[in-house]
Amino acid sequence: MRPWETDLLLRVQHLTMRFGGVVAVDDVSFEVGRQDITALIGPNGAGKTTVFNCITGFYKPSEGMMKLTHPDGQSFNLEQLDDHDINSHARVARTFQNIRLFPGMTVLENLMVAQHNVLTRASGLPTGAVLGFGIFATVGALLHIGGFARAEREAVDYARYWLDRVDLLRRADVPAGELPYGEQRKLEIARAMCTRPLLLCLDEPAAGLNARESDGLNELLLSIRAEEGIALLLIEHDMSVVMRISDHIVVLDYGKQIADGPREEVRNDPRVIAAYLGVSDEEVAEVEREVRP
Amino acid sequence: MIPLSEPGKSFGQRLKSALADAIIAGWIAFFLFSLLLGVRTVDKVTGLTLAPRPGLLAIAVGIVVFGRLLLNLFVWQAEHPITTPFAKLFTSKQFERRDLIVLGSVAFVSTLVFIIASIVHAAGFQLVAACLLAFLGIGTIRRVIVYFFPNLPYARIFTIGGIAFAILFPLVSYLLEKAFHLGLPLRYLFDLSILVLTYVMLGWGLNIVVGLAGLLDLGYVAFYAVGAYVFALLATHFGLGFWMCLPVAGIAAALWGVILGFPVLRLRGDYLAIVTLAFGEIVRIILINWTPVTNGPNGISDIPKPTFFGLPFSAQASPNFASFFGLKYDPLQGIIFLYYVILGLALVTNLVTIRLRRLPIGRAWEAMREDEIACRSLGINTTITKLTAFATGALFGGLAGSFFATRQGFISPESFTFIESAIILAIVVLGGMGSQLGVAIAAIVMVGGFEALRHTAGLQSVFGEGFDPALYRMLLFGVAMVGIMVWRPRGIVGSRSPTIVVHDVKPIPKNLVEEARA
Numbered sequence: 017m018r019p020w021e022t023d024l025l026l027r028v029q030h031l032t033m034r035f036g037g038v039v040a041v042d043d044v045s046f047e048v049g050r051q052d053i054t055a056l057i058g059p060n061g062a063g064k065t066t067v068f069n070c071i072t073g074f075y076k077p078s079e080g081m082m083k084l085t086h087p088d089g090q091s092f093n094l095e096q097l098d099d100h101d102i103n104s105h106a107r108v109a110r111t112f113q114n115i116r117l118f119p120g121m122t123v124l125e126n127l128m129v130a131q132h133n134v135l136t137r138a139s140g141l142p143t144g145a146v147l148g149f150g151i152f153a154t155v156g157a158l159l160h161i162g163g164f165a166r167a168e169r170e171a172v173d174y175a176r177y178w179l180d181r182v183d184l185l186r187r188a189d190v191p192a193g194e195l196p197y198g199e200q201r202k203l204e205i206a207r208a209m210c211t212r213p214l215l216l217c218l219d220e221p222a223a224g225l226n227a228r229e230s231d232g233l234n235e236l237l238l239s240i241r242a243e244e245g246i247a248l249l250l251i252e253h254d255m256s257v258v259m260r261i262s263d264h265i266v267v268l269d270y271g272k273q274i275a276d277g278p279r280e281e282v283r284n285d286p287r288v289i290a291a292y293l294g295v296s297d298e299e300v301a302e303v304e305r306e307v308r309p
Numbered sequence: 310m311i312p313l314s315e316p317g318k319s320f321g322q323r324l325k326s327a328l329a330d331a332i333i334a335g336w337i338a339f340f341l342f343s344l345l346l347g348v349r350t351v352d353k354v355t356g357l358t359l360a361p362r363p364g365l366l367a368i369a370v371g372i373v374v375f376g377r378l379l380l381n382l383f384v385w386q387a388e389h390p391i392t393t394p395f396a397k398l399f400t401s402k403q404f405e406r407r408d409l410i411v412l413g414s415v416a417f418v419s420t421l422v423f424i425i426a427s428i429v430h431a432a433g434f435q436l437v438a439a440c441l442l443a444f445l446g447i448g449t450i451r452r453v454i455v456y457f458f459p460n461l462p463y464a465r466i467f468t469i470g471g472i473a474f475a476i477l478f479p480l481v482s483y484l485l486e487k488a489f490h491l492g493l494p495l496r497y498l499f500d501l502s503i504l505v506l507t508y509v510m511l512g513w514g515l516n517i518v519v520g521l522a523g524l525l526d527l528g529y530v531a532f533y534a535v536g537a538y539v540f541a542l543l544a545t546h547f548g549l550g551f552w553m554c555l556p557v558a559g560i561a562a563a564l565w566g567v568i569l570g571f572p573v574l575r576l577r578g579d580y581l582a583i584v585t586l587a588f589g590e591i592v593r594i595i596l597i598n599w600t601p602v603t604n605g606p607n608g609i610s611d612i613p614k615p616t617f618f619g620l621p622f623s624a625q626a627s628p629n630f631a632s633f634f635g636l637k638y639d640p641l642q643g644i645i646f647l648y649y650v651i652l653g654l655a656l657v658t659n660l661v662t663i664r665l666r667r668l669p670i671g672r673a674w675e676a677m678r679e680d681e682i683a684c685r686s687l688g689i690n691t692t693i694t695k696l697t698a699f700a701t702g703a704l705f706g707g708l709a710g711s712f713f714a715t716r717q718g719f720i721s722p723e724s725f726t727f728i729e730s731a732i733i734l735a736i737v738v739l740g741g742m743g744s745q746l747g748v749a750i751a752a753i754v755m756v757g758g759f760e761a762l763r764h765t766a767g768l769q770s771v772f773g774e775g776f777d778p779a780l781y782r783m784l785l786f787g788v789a790m791v792g793i794m795v796w797r798p799r800g801i802v803g804s805r806s807p808t809i810v811v812h813d814v815k816p817i818p819k820n821l822v823e824e825a826r827a
Contacts, residue, residue: 072686103688110686118679120822121672122807128669129676130687135669158664168809176811188811193821211687 018277020049020264024085025215025247026071026094031080033066040066041077042271048215048264050087053241053248055258055279058268059291064251065113067268068219071249072110073099084108086214104133109213111204113220113251119193123184123203126192127175130210138167178206182236198229202236209240215247216240222254230254234261255306259283267291327381331374338373342366398448401455416445464802468746475652478502479645499644503651503716505757507709510655512736512748514705517662519734520743521671522698523678523823525582528569528589529733532562532703534596534725536710541609541720542602551615551715555708562707563700565592570699574692577681589730596722608721612714614643615650622646651712658705659745665701667808674698675743675808679823732756739793741800742824750801759786799824 026048033041041063048054056064069075071082071094082094084106092106102108118126128135179185182202187195192203201221208216221237222230238261241248252258258265258279265282267275269291275282282288347366348359383391394408423438425431479499486493511533518526539558543549573584596603603609614622620630622643630646631638665671673694676684684691714720736755740747759782797803804816 074682074685098690099685100688100690103686112683112686116680116683116686118676118683120679120805120817121675122810122817124809124811125672125675125807128809129672129684129689132669132673132676132687132689139668139670158661158668164668172809172811185811189807191817191821207687 018047018264020047020052020054023050024048025050025052026082026084026249028067028071029081029083031067031070031082032078033063033070033075034078040271041070041268044080044266044268044271044273046266046273046276048247048249050214050247051241051245052263053237053250053261054264054266055262056249056251056266056268057253057258061270062268063271064268065219066271068110068217068249068251070095071102072108072217073097073102084215103211103213107212107214108217109208109211109215110217111201111208111219111221113223115197115200115204117192117200117204117207120191122189123179123192123195124172124175124188126203126207127178127210128171130207131171131174133211135164135167135171139164175210178209181239182206198225201225201229201233205236205240209244213246215249218248218250218252220251220253222252222257225254227256230257233257237261323382323386327378327386330381331378334377335370335374338370339366342369395444395448398445398452412445415441419445464746471749472656475506479648483641483645495641496644499641499648501757501760503644503648504760505753506648506651506655507713507716508733508736508756509749509752510651510658510709510712511706511733512740512752513655513658513662513745514702514709515733515737516740516743516745516748517665517674517705518698518702519737520748520824521662521666521678522674522695524695524698525578526585526699526702527582527727527730527734528585528587528592529702529706530725530727530730531569531589531592532565532706533710533713533729534592534722535562535565535703536707537714537720537725538596538603538609538710539707540711541612541714544613544714545609545611550613551711555711558711559704559707562710563704565707566699566701566703567696569703570696574695586727586730589725589727593722593725596725603722606721606723608719608723609714610719612718612720614718615646615715617646647716651709651716654708654712658708661701661705662745670694670697672808735790739790739800741797741802741804743805743822744800744802747800747802754789755786 024047028047029045031041031044032039044063044067046054056067058064066075070077070080073094077095080095083091084094085091086107092102094102094106094108097106118129121129176185176188179188182199182205184195184199184203184206187199192200195203201224205216205218205221218237222233225233234257237248237250240246250258250262262279265275265277265279266273267282267285267288274291275285275288277285343366346362346369348361350357351360389407391411394404394411397404397408398412419438419441422434423442426434426438479502482493482495482498485491486495511529514532515526515529518524518529536558539561540551540554543554543557544551569585569588573581576584597606599605616622617630620628620633622630624638624640629638630636630642636642662671666675673684673689674697676687676689677691677694677698681691684694713724717724732755736751737748739755740749740751762782762785793801799820799822804818805822806816
C-alpha cells in the first residue's frame with residue numbers, strides 16, 4: 017500500500033485520449049492523495065497537459081474513469097461533468113501553462129470573478145430574475161443591500177487574504193496585464209485558490225521564473241498544502257521544484273505511463289532516466305547534477 | 310526612392326528627400342486622377358466621347374505635390390513640427406517659447422483674416438478663420454482649466470452636467486420660448502434630441518453585448534424591430550396602451566435574444582458577426598413577407614401615443630393633458646413628454662448597466678470578453694453568461710423599439726435595415742467599447758451632428774447655393790470614422806474603470822482590455 021492510497025482524493029483509471037489516429041494519452045492510471053503534492057512529469061509532448069485537460073474537463077477523454085471523492089464522501093465522475101461544473105461542484109481548480117488572466121481587469125477584479133458562484137448565489141441572479149426564486153435577493157443585489165452586500169464584503173476580504181498571501185495586496189487595483197510575469201503567475205494561483213478548491217492543478221507553475229522566484233513558488237505551494245489542506249497536482253519541467261516539494265511523481269512518455277511512485281523511487285528508475293533524461297552521457301550527467309544537488 | 314529623413318539631417322538633405330517624396334506622390338496622384346478627374350464622358354451626336362480636363366487634373370496634382378512638400382518640410386521632417394504647439398493645447402506638456410509664438414501669430418492672423426473677410430463678405434475665409442479661432446479657443450480654455458484645477462473629476466462633472474442639461478433643456482427652452490417668443494425651431498430641436506436619445510439608448514443596449522461581453526453583434530436592429538412590432542401589433546389588435554406593452558415588448562425582444570443566443574454559443578469574432586447579421590436580415594424579411602400579421606411592406610399605422618398616467622396629449626381627446634392641468638393646448642407638450650419618456654428609458658438602461666457591471670454577472674461578462682477559457686476554469690457557466698448578455702442587450706433594444714413605434718405612429722420593415730445595425734455598432738465602437746460616457750458622446754456626434762448638417766446655411770454661403778451638405782453626409786461620416794480610428798483607435802473614451810477597488814480608482818488604459826473582434 018503506497019502512502020497516498022490510504023486517503024484518496026482522485027483516482028484516474030485507464031485514461032485514454034485519442035485525437036483522430038493520434039493516441040495522446042494511452043491507458044494512464046494513477047491516484048492523487050488528499051493533501052499530497054503529486055507531480056506529473058515527462059518530456060515535451062508526453063501528454064501531460066492532455067491529462068490535465070481531461071481532469072479539468074476541457075477535453076472529454078476517449079476512455080477511462082476519473083473519480084474524485086470529497087471528504088464528506090460525495091464523489092464525482094469527472095469525465096461526465098462540464099468544465100465549469102468540475103470547478104464549481106467537484107472543486108477542482110487549475111492554472112494554465114500560458115498564463116490566462118483577465119488582463120484588462122484589476123488584480124482584485126480577477127479574484128472577484130473567481131468567486132462568481134459564491135456571489136451569484138448571494139445575488140439570486142440569474143435564476144432569481146428568471147424563475148422568480150430569490151427575487152428579493154436580486155433586488156437587494158441591484159440596490160447593493162442585504163445579503164449580497166455582505167457576501168461581496170466577504171468575497172473582498174477573501175480576495176485580500178489571498179492577495180496578502182501572494183504579496184500582491186498593494187497592487188490590488190493595478191490591471192492584471194500590467195503585472196510582471198512572476199507576479200502574474202502568483203496571481204493566477206491566488207485566483208484559482210479563490211474558487212475554494214480541494215484539488216489545485218498547476219500547469220508548469222515555475223515556467224519562466226528565475227531561481228529566487230521559483231524558491232518563493234515552492235514555499236507558496238508548500239504553505240497552501242499545509243494551511244489549506246488541499247491536494248496539488250502539478251506539471252513541471254523544473255526539477256528543482258519537482259524534487260523538492262512533490263510527495264509522489266507520475267512519469268509519462270509518449271502518452272504512456274512509465275513510472276509512478278515516491279520521488280526517491282522515480283529518481284532512480286532507469287526507465288525514467290532513459291526516457292525523460294535522454295540517453296546521451298553528457299545530458300545524463302548534466303541532469304544527474306541537477307537532480308542530486 | 311529616397312527614404313524620409315531621420316532627425317539630424319542637414320537642410321539640404323531634407324529638402325532633397327522632401328522634393329523627391331513630393332514628386333513621387335505627384336506621379337501617383339497623376340495616374341490616379343488622370344481617369345477620375347482628367348477626363349469626363351460627354352454625350353455627343355457621334356456617341357459618347359471623352360473630353361479632357363487638364364486644368365482640373367493639374368490643380369489636383371498640384372495640391373498633392375505642394376501639400377506633400379509642405380507637410381514634409383514643416384511637419385514630418387521638421388525638427389520642430391508646426392503641429393506640435395496645437396497638439397500641446399490638448400495635452401499637459403510644457404509650452405516652449407517657440408510654441409507660444411506660433412500659437413500667438415496664428416491667433417493674430419486668423420483674427421485679422423476673420424475681420425477683413427467679414428468686411429468684404431468672403432464667407433470661405435471667414436469660415437476657415439472662425440474654425441481656427443474656435444480650435445485655438447477651446448484648446449486654450451482646456452489648458453487654463455486644467456492648469457488651475459488639475460485634479461477635478463472631469464468625467465464625473467461632464468456626466469452630471471450632461472444629464473442635468475438633458476433634463477432641463479426641453480423645459481427651459483420651452484418656457485423661454487413661451488415667455489420671450491425667441492423664434493427657436495423647438496419642434497425640430499425636440500425631434501432631433503428624441504432621435505439622438507433613441508440612439509444613445511440603443512448604443513447603451515448594444516454596449517452590453519459588444520462592449521462588456523465582447524460578442525460582436527451585427528444584427529442588433531432585429532431586437533429593435535421585434536420590440537417595435539410587438540408593441541404595434543398589441544396596440545392595433547388588442548387596443549393595449551404603450552405603458553402596458555412596453556415591458557411585454559422588452560421581454561419578447563429578450564426572448565428573441567435567447568433564441569439567437571442558443572445557436573451561436575460556440576461562435577466568436579467573425580463567425581458570430583456573420584450569424585448575427587443573418588439573423589437581423591431574417592427578422593426583416595419575415596416582417597416583409599408575413600403579410601397577414603405584419604401587413605408586409607405597407608407596415609402598421611395608427612400606433613397610439615403614450616399617455617401621461619392615462620391622460621392623452623391629442624387635441625381631440627377629452628380630458629387631455631392640457632385641459633386636465635388647465636393649460637393651453639400645444640402640440641409641443643406631447644413631444645416634450647416623448648422626450649422625457651426616451652430620456653427616462655435611456656437613463657434606466659444606463660443605470661442598470663452600471664449596476665450590472667458591479668454584479669457577478671457583469672464581471673463574468675467582462676471576464677468572458679477577456680478570456681473565455683479562463684472563465685470556464687473558474688466555474689463560470691459561459692453558456693448562461695452569453696445568453697444573459699444577449700437577452701439583456703435585446704431587452705433594451707426592444708424597449709427602444711417600442712418607443713420608436715409609438716413616436717413614429719407608423720412602422721414598416723424599411724426602418725429596420727442593416728444600416729441601422731451598422732450605425733449603432735459604429736456608435737459603440739467610436740465611443741469606446743464598454744464606456745457609457747463615450748457611447749453617449751458618439752451617439753450625439755454621429756446622429757445629432759450629421760443630422761444637423763442637413764440644415765446648415767453657413768456651408769452653402771461658402772460653397773455656393775447649389776451645395777447641399779446632406780449629399781456629403783456619408784462622406785463626412787466616413788472621414789470622421791477614419792479620423793477617430795487613426796487618432797483614438799480605442800474610441801473616444803479609451804479607458805475602462807474598475808468595478809471594485811481596495812485603494813483608489815484609476816482608469817485602465819484600453820490597450821490592456823480585450824475587445825470584440827472581427
